[in-house]
Amino acid sequence: MSRHFVLAAGGTGGHMVPAAALAAELNKRGHRVALVSDLRGVRFPGLFEGVQTHVLPAGRLAGGPIGWAQAGREMLRGRAMARELYRTFKPSAVIGFGGYPAFPALLAAFAEDIPTAVHEQNAVLGRVNRLVAGKVDAIATSYAKTERLKRKHEGKVRHVGNPVREAVLNLRSRPYPLLEEEGIFRVLVTGGSQGASILSKVVPDGLSMLPVNFRRRLQVTHQARIEDIDAVRAKYAEHEIPAELATYLPDMPEQLAWAHLVIARAGASTIAELTAAGRPAILVPLPSATDDHQTANAREITAAGGARTIAQDDFTPKELAKQMQRLGLDPAALENAAGRARACGKPDAVRDLADLVEQLGAPLSALPVGVAKPVKKVAYA
Template identity: 80%
Template sequence: MTRPKHFVLAAGGTGGHMVPAAALAEELTKRGHRVALVSDARGVRFPGLFPNGENAVQTHVIPAGRFSGGPLGWLKAARQMRQGRAMAAELYRAFKPAAVIGFGGYPAYPALSAAFAAGIRTAVHEQNAVLGRVNRLVAGRVDAIATSYPDTERLKPRHAAKAHMVGNPVRESVLALRAKPYPLLEEESIFRVLVTGGSQGASILSKVVPEGLSMLPVAFRRRLQVTHQARIEDIDAAREKYASLDIAADLATYLPDLPEQLGWSHLVIARAGASTISELTAAGRPAILVPLPSATDDHQTANARAITAAGGARTIPQDRFTPSELAKQMQKLGLDPEALQNAAGRARACGSPNAASDLADLVESLDAPAAPQMVGLARPKEAFA
């Protein structure tokens, strides 16, 4: 058994960063290690990811400015980064971590910078199919780079030797869905649709989805049961729209029981964020994906390519995501239960069920005397060439 160690996880406050950090924290604490989380105010308050208890994760808020807003904004961000680095260094002196793991997002940078200065081993995990800004910035200095896709865009060739494809960890409650069959779907049975824009919601889904579902044949529309996660500014209008169209729908700004909702869904309509894709492929649920066009480096479109190419999802660019296009795609999928179940299997085949364990193996190996070497299913990126 590996001797207990201390690890620090540093992540931005969005679900895309926090969910894999929480999954790794859960795996590391199961192995007897102690874990501390460094994030911004949003991250440490993220609901449902870091429960209290005997093995609770320590949480620490550090300042981390965004380099925007011109010269004054840059100066403010630099000042906050220095403050964050000093606070992280103080944490390391007390907590004595074996390694610091960054998950992207601005709070990860001062935490990693302090680790470099202290000589602490480091790694980053990239959830998307495109290496993010902070991870690109530190890629040359970290000891290992964990990726979620065999081919990660904007990863420089000189850094490929320390890249390891582990996948994107998901919560155990989502992973448990992998062992359950796709919900029974017959021609006259209820057709359950889950609509989610990720942790920050998506206004385009609230505007288009109700209208699109209203264009379905009456017999199909009457079978629908919709669960829709909407932004707070959109939820009332979306609720009224569903009601006016006589479509059964439950709406909420946050879904604390998302794994349960995902489990009974026949089809998911969603953005193509990293956590959404990893949860769809872990559970094996077919989807209609609408990538966020303003995502940095268009990484959501890149995220959607593998599951779409495999036949587990259909991707509609936002500029073509109209009610009529959605209705057309829904009919193609929803009126053929066998094809929908086949798509579910293809989505499942894209999953990385051992991602949390493989990432934990890599993290544990950072404290070994030799350079980190992966064992088992987590392989260097070159193995996929």
């Protein structure tokens, strides 16, 4: 039975990538999907081609009483626009992926009595998802342990994982790239969709401190901010380390495919892709992330032995060189770390999330007998 679904997400990669994966899966199942986001989201390159998109106003709850009042007015305007969309598009369910643009879309769904769900990508329930947790019909989580999730919501929680693009998921069937003791050692450096200045400052100098025989094997792909890229390129040239630099990596699945080691932030999509592909990593969580959620994101893969986490205050060239040597000088240990990262992946995340969404949007008479799945245990904090 073909139905309509609205996906609502803030315009950052962490929200948009899993929303795009779900949109693709629902389209494959014969449904129609509309995206509600902000201007950043509807312009996100390569994710929502062929999907109808809508920009809703959504203020941020910041700036004191005056800022809150302005945000409230914007959210009410966004809710009114969403209600108008729902009257013509007639969605069977509305699914929020976090971020302020999701809030008015969900408020409108509550007002129109449309089934709702939220998906939380991080290991800490985000602000918007916390605001609506009591009203939505289902809460899908990416981690078995999700902080800031109340026990009273236990009955509506499903641990599905964090959906990734099909091109990344396909890497699970490809072996970890062959690493010979004297062969090329490929390093991918990425700070998320906007890059990370701390990686640009530390990584070139850290790699330069490796033993000469190791340093000469390096081949680096580094995503950097536009304001940093010239200085980073000069640093690699000074250290005679072959490096390709870009402000955006549209071919991230292919970059992951050949990488022996990834140096990255610990955003939700980054962790999901590392564990889907099975790539070992050195993670540097963003300390200013709300509720320190990137540190929480990194715990599972680090505890499993698939990554090493370095707090930003401790992330120095010397520390990076030390960790690189521990990981990189033993090909067998690095391949073992790749397997441990892969074991943390949830390859069925998009399928399980789509199943949940279809159940929300279907009349009981349309559900096959036994379709409802037991809610998996989730740890609360």
